[in-house]
Amino acid sequence: MVGLVGLGGAVGRGGSRVDFHWMGARADGGAMTAHLTAKRAAALSSPTMAGPDISRRVGGLKPSVTVAVAATARAMKAAGEDVIGFTLGEPDFDTPGFIKDAAIEALREGQTKYIATLGDTETRGAIAQKLTEENGIPGLTWEHVAVSAGAKQALFVLMHCLFDQPAPGEPTGQLVMPTPTWVSYEPIAELAGAEVVSLATRAEDGFRISPERLGEAITERTRAIVLCSPSNPCGTMYAEEDLLAIGRVIEGVVERAPGLVVIVDEIYEKLVYGGARHFSLGSIPAIAERVITINGMSKAYAMTGWRAGYCACPGAFGKRLMKAMGTLQGQISTNTTSFIMPAIRAALRDGHDEVEKMRSAFESRSHVLGERLRAIPGLRMGAIEGAIYAFPDVSAHFGKVSPKGARIESSLTFCEAMLREQKLAVIPGEDFGSPGEKHVRLSFACDEQTIDRGTERLAAFVDSLT
Numbered sequence: 001m002v003g004l005v006g007l008g009g010a011v012g013r014g015g016s017r018v019d020f021h022w023m024g025a026r027a028d029g030g031a032m033t034a035h036l037t038a039k040r041a042a043a044l045s046s047p048t049m050a051g052p053d054i055s056r057r058v059g060g061l062k063p064s065v066t067v068a069v070a071a072t073a074r075a076m077k078a079a080g081e082d083v084i085g086f087t088l089g090e091p092d093f094d095t096p097g098f099i100k101d102a103a104i105e106a107l108r109e110g111q112t113k114y115i116a117t118l119g120d121t122e123t124r125g126a127i128a129q130k131l132t133e134e135n136g137i138p139g140l141t142w143e144h145v146a147v148s149a150g151a152k153q154a155l156f157v158l159m160h161c162l163f164d165q166p167a168p169g170e171p172t173g174q175l176v177m178p179t180p181t182w183v184s185y186e187p188i189a190e191l192a193g194a195e196v197v198s199l200a201t202r203a204e205d206g207f208r209i210s211p212e213r214l215g216e217a218i219t220e221r222t223r224a225i226v227l228c229s230p231s232n233p234c235g236t237m238y239a240e241e242d243l244l245a246i247g248r249v250i251e252g253v254v255e256r257a258p259g260l261v262v263i264v265d266e267i268y269e270k271l272v273y274g275g276a277r278h279f280s281l282g283s284i285p286a287i288a289e290r291v292i293t294i295n296g297m298s299k300a301y302a303m304t305g306w307r308a309g310y311c312a313c314p315g316a317f318g319k320r321l322m323k324a325m326g327t328l329q330g331q332i333s334t335n336t337t338s339f340i341m342p343a344i345r346a347a348l349r350d351g352h353d354e355v356e357k358m359r360s361a362f363e364s365r366s367h368v369l370g371e372r373l374r375a376i377p378g379l380r381m382g383a384i385e386g387a388i389y390a391f392p393d394v395s396a397h398f399g400k401v402s403p404k405g406a407r408i409e410s411s412l413t414f415c416e417a418m419l420r421e422q423k424l425a426v427i428p429g430e431d432f433g434s435p436g437e438k439h440v441r442l443s444f445a446c447d448e449q450t451i452d453r454g455t456e457r458l459a460a461f462v463d464s465l466t
């Protein structure tokens, strides 16, 4: 059996039961008691029977709904059900061969030992060169770059270098975060001691925060802002003029928030559509030394499993920050895998044609998916501008009932009922922050035939609601 909490369940053809347990489950298994007898639950909760405790900090973490939905869909498939999934944010292409060859060669050559914690100088230099030439970020050398095990680890280490657990009587440092946005920023920042200030955006603005609202949210307690462009989950992005205006606001608030930095997650920078040009906030000279750029190999080069991400910031602060990140990462994992360093360099140097092939395939899928979704009654969405996601508003169907009696009251109940009744897995938008609760996220990291079959099921589900 898979799953813990009684939000209903599905019985596979093979007779095995797959339960849904996306919301409210906790990392310490706190939700598990919902299925236990009262006696056993009481025994388990007694300190002598329950065994050692998990720390409150980690025990209170909510597991990612994205991963949980994908796991439920996988379990249903394993139980023999014909499930279609639009869940995971990972390119379905294989890593290009020449990138693999660079790693294989390095492995054969014996590059199998510990290396410098933040990556070798050559690779850090190649990343600095990429960010200078392609992104226009000034003043970068290898000393302003850190390589980590994925952009996620870079963010984790970074946030711990920016935030402190407040001392008694000291105000908590704040992270300002326009939403909907990627689910991991909030828990990572909170673990580091930050208080997260969410700013809800609007679908009609392409989920972009206005420079004025961003400026108003910044106080002397604001330590960092995090922007994700192109956006997971929204599939929209900030244009150059939006970022120039945001840059002027940042420049203007520095007196009020002298320690302010902006973290810009550009992991989807290569996946942009409709002839749009990606623009880096870090290329604005007046604020460049306050902008920390996060990026990595996962999405552009189909290298999610390699765990290769990086972080960069120019100037004296950038250098200090990288040193601090090295100290912390040195206590976590030391370097990310040694023999992938030449592969990172090969990808950055020679990957343009392969990236363009994948980008163009994603663009054509974005058109197919967008067209199919807009044809479904009650679904509302704007253009898909970047990343690999469509994020339609399904709230026109709230208040309805499914054929099997599920009351659709939220994005979560919409997704649960659709998975159970149409075997279609998409991600409920609640976890991404407001107004995500009206939306569902569909990844188009799948072939067009899957998009056709999946959207037929989505249309059938919507049609079945009364």
Ligand SMILES: Cc1ncc(COP(=O)(O)O)c(C=O)c1O
Residues within 6 Å of the ligand: 089, 149, 150, 151, 152, 153, 182, 228, 232, 265, 267, 295, 296, 297, 298, 304, 308, 309
């Ligand atoms: C916006 C965003 N940032 C960062 C990451 C993490 O990427 P990585 O595989 O490099 O850790 C993801 C992964 O889904 C993402 O969507």
